[in-house]
Amino acid sequence: MPPLDVPADAAAPGIDDFRVDFAQPAARCQPGRSRDPGFVPFSSTVGNPDAAGGPDSVVRLVSVSRVFGAGAARAVALAGVDLEIRPGEFVAVAGPSGSGKTSLLNLIGTLDEPTTGRVEIDSIDVGRLDDGRRAELRLRRMGFVFQDHNLVPVLTAAENVELPLLFRKQFSSAERRAAVDHALERVGLADKRGRRPGALSGGERQRVAVARALAGRPALVLADEPTASLDHETGARVIALMREIGLELGATLLYATHDPELIALADRVIRLRDGRLVDAT
Amino acid sequence: MSLFLRLALRNVFRNRLRTAIALLAIAAGCAALIVNGGVIYNIFAELREDAIRGRHGHLQIYRHGYSDGHLGEPGRYLIPADEAGRIVELVRGVAGVERVTRRREFSGMIASGDRYVAFVGIGVEPEQDAEFSRHVTLVAGEPLAAADPYGMVAGVGLAQRFAGEPGAVVTLMTNTESGALNAVDVRLRGIFEGGMKAYDDWTLKLPLEAVEQLLLDDRTEQIVVLLDRTEAVDALRAALERSFAREGLALETRTWRDLALFHNQTRSLFERELDVIKLIVATIVILGIANTIGISILERRVELATLRALGLKRRAIGGLLLAEAALTGLIGGLAGVALGAVIAAAVSAIGIPFPSPPGSTRPFLGGVDFVPGIAVFAFFLSLGSTLAASLLPAWRATRGSIAATLRR
Numbered sequence: 001m002p003p004l005d006v007p008a009d010a011a012a013p014g015i016d017d018f019r020v021d022f023a024q025p026a027a028r029c030q031p032g033r034s035r036d037p038g039f040v041p042f043s044s045t046v047g048n049p050d051a052a053g054g055p056d057s058v059v060r061l062v063s064v065s066r067v068f069g070a071g072a073a074r075a076v077a078l079a080g081v082d083l084e085i086r087p088g089e090f091v092a093v094a095g096p097s098g099s100g101k102t103s104l105l106n107l108i109g110t111l112d113e114p115t116t117g118r119v120e121i122d123s124i125d126v127g128r129l130d131d132g133r134r135a136e137l138r139l140r141r142m143g144f145v146f147q148d149h150n151l152v153p154v155l156t157a158a159e160n161v162e163l164p165l166l167f168r169k170q171f172s173s174a175e176r177r178a179a180v181d182h183a184l185e186r187v188g189l190a191d192k193r194g195r196r197p198g199a200l201s202g203g204e205r206q207r208v209a210v211a212r213a214l215a216g217r218p219a220l221v222l223a224d225e226p227t228a229s230l231d232h233e234t235g236a237r238v239i240a241l242m243r244e245i246g247l248e249l250g251a252t253l254l255y256a257t258h259d260p261e262l263i264a265l266a267d268r269v270i271r272l273r274d275g276r277l278v279d280a281t
Numbered sequence: 282m283s284l285f286l287r288l289a290l291r292n293v294f295r296n297r298l299r300t301a302i303a304l305l306a307i308a309a310g311c312a313a314l315i316v317n318g319g320v321i322y323n324i325f326a327e328l329r330e331d332a333i334r335g336r337h338g339h340l341q342i343y344r345h346g347y348s349d350g351h352l353g354e355p356g357r358y359l360i361p362a363d364e365a366g367r368i369v370e371l372v373r374g375v376a377g378v379e380r381v382t383r384r385r386e387f388s389g390m391i392a393s394g395d396r397y398v399a400f401v402g403i404g405v406e407p408e409q410d411a412e413f414s415r416h417v418t419l420v421a422g423e424p425l426a427a428a429d430p431y432g433m434v435a436g437v438g439l440a441q442r443f444a445g446e447p448g449a450v451v452t453l454m455t456n457t458e459s460g461a462l463n464a465v466d467v468r469l470r471g472i473f474e475g476g477m478k479a480y481d482d483w484t485l486k487l488p489l490e491a492v493e494q495l496l497l498d499d500r501t502e503q504i505v506v507l508l509d510r511t512e513a514v515d516a517l518r519a520a521l522e523r524s525f526a527r528e529g530l531a532l533e534t535r536t537w538r539d540l541a542l543f544h545n546q547t548r549s550l551f552e553r554e555l556d557v558i559k560l561i562v563a564t565i566v567i568l569g570i571a572n573t574i575g576i577s578i579l580e581r582r583v584e585l586a587t588l589r590a591l592g593l594k595r596r597a598i599g600g601l602l603l604a605e606a607a608l609t610g611l612i613g614g615l616a617g618v619a620l621g622a623v624i625a626a627a628v629s630a631i632g633i634p635f636p637s638p639p640g641s642t643r644p645f646l647g648g649v650d651f652v653p654g655i656a657v658f659a660f661f662l663s664l665g666s667t668l669a670a671s672l673l674p675a676w677r678a679t680r681g682s683i684a685a686t687l688r689r
Contacts, residue, residue: 102684102688103684106683106684106687109590111590111682111683111684111687112682112683112684112685131594131595132594132595135589135592135593135594135595136592136594137592138590138591138592139591139592139593140592142592144587144590144591146587146590146687150583150584150587150687152288152584152587152588153295153584154288154291154292154295155284155287155288155291159284159287159288162284163284163288163588163591164591164592164593166283166284166285167592167593167594167597212591
């Protein structure tokens with residue numbers, strides 16, 4: 001395998017560069033560099049790491065607030081959040097229901113836009129990207145695990161894992177198949193690759209969702225209460241699996257939870273209360 | 282099959298009952314268009330054959346200038362007997378020509394007892410005319426016979442006007458070209474129904490031999506040609522005109538389409554009606570399935586938001602939904618074409634009893650023609666309508682906040 005950060009003037013990477021290999025750390029978007037030839041460098045901050053929080057920051061939030069509604073219906077989900085996440089961190093986002101955990105992950109995942117403030121991913125000010133470029137950023141740099149797995153019910157486990165890879169377009173079908181097999185094997189579901197979500201248990205579905213999130217070797221994985229619909233033991237196994245694979249990939253993982261035992265599994269805990277960051281050590 | 286197409290296809294059949302209803306609506310619309318068009322084209326075919334086999338033949342040949350000038354100077358545009366014979370032989374030798382006959386039209390009065398009735402006469406060659414009268418029904422008596430040069434047949438309306446019955450002897454009176462009054466006694470051999478009221482009310486047919494004696498003129502007015510295939514008329518016309526030019530014959534030709542005004546007007550009217558039906562079918566299909574597609578997409582809004590969250594762009598989501606609509610339209614359209622073909626065959630086997638159309642004198646047993654052009658159009662209309670019906674729901678599905686949708 002070649003180094004992850006290939007100079008821009010290097011020869012186009014071979015197909016092996018895109019193969020899922022959980023033994024290799026995940027790629028990070030560096031200014032003017034990408035190991036993924038289809039990846040478009042984003043934003044004017046590229047090339048000026050200091051202006052965007054420095055090269056050691058995967059995620060940076062600057063005075064971010066998110067307000068829903070107006071007038072009497074106005075609800076502050078996040079208020080003045082400043083936050084920095086470094087590469088490879090395994091972070092729990094903790095707080096009671098309504099504290100702003102989901103809003104925070106949605107903003108980091110570019111699924112939502114802040115009312116005020118700035119969100120930077122890999123030194124990129126995502127507020128300056130249009131919808132298509134944000135989608136491209138998610139497709140190539142991020143993985144998502146949702147509370148209810150959110151698998152496509154008409155697709156098999158393998159097809160669900162393959163779907164995001166299909167839209168990255170650089171992969172041949174054989175390479176996608178290899179990546180899918182590897183990912184499913186890694187989450188222990190190689191023998192259930194042909195089953196649809198309806199024929200899997202809750203824990204198995206969530207493991208398929210983990211495989212889907214990680215198959216493309218994302219730099220950043222966001223999991224919004226991924227264990228909420230699972231029993232405690234299964235949930236703990238899913239978190240442990242995410243941690244294990246994330247460590248192998250060198251990916252940065254953020255998961256939201258209010259379960260103290262799952263919070264304890266994290267390297268770092270970000271605590272929210274009433275939309276305010278109360279602890280980010 | 283690519284994963285994208287597999288996903289689209291599986292989504293189409295995700296809710297089988299709903300998909301079945303949508304497919305039924307599309308197929309029914311498509312089949313309705315095919316059947317409606319098939320009935321109309323069957324009527325067109327009936328009218329066309331009436332015009333060709335009952336009155337005009339496929340082609341008529343006249344002396345050059347006839348069409349513009351014969352009403353003012355009828356005698357100037359007649360073809361001498363020897364030249365007419367030459368033309369008939371020439372035309373008979375052309376491949377694709379089934380039959381050729383000479384005709385002479387004239388008008389005058391029928392004197393029958395104390396009744397005097399105006400008529401339009403056609404002098405024909407009895408041995409040839411039968412083939413040009415296949416769509417003419419003899420309702421009483423016998424047809425024309427070469428052996429009976431003074432035996433005529435009259436339209437049913439004309440016969441009623443002079444109270445003629447088969448076997449009756451009447452006197453035909455007319456003016457010769459020089460203006461002299463001439464008359465000949467003829468026997469009414471039969472009464473026919475030609476399908477058009479105006480034709481039946483005024484027309485009689487008489488062997489050319491008697492007409493030539495009545496008019497004191499053996500020249501021919503029209504040479505009428507019947508072809509093996511109606512579709513070959515334009516090619517045959519061009520070939521004949523080239524032959525005439527080579528032979529130095531100053532002639533002009535007109536096809537049945539130029540002459541069959543009733544057919545043309547009816548066709549024009551019905552084609553407009555068919556256009557309206559197409560519009561109605563498209564509207565019904567769009568309205569019928571827009572709601573179904575809209576509900577289907579609404580139910581999947583979280584799934585679609587998830588796909589967007591995973592990085593699929595709006596156009597990819599829109600493409601997926603349009604691909605699903607295209608598959609639905611494709612399947613529904615093909616089912617509609619098959620259904621239309623089955624209905625057309627079944628109805629044609631039984632027959633549709635039609636009343637007399639406007640201007641016609643007889644009802645007829647119609648069918649449903651399976652017209653490939655209409656079937657192709659109906660298929661693409663179904664496909665296009667289904668795509669059109671899905672445009673707005675698909676556009677809506679790609680809008681809005683991903684986070685807000687996932688929160689629900």
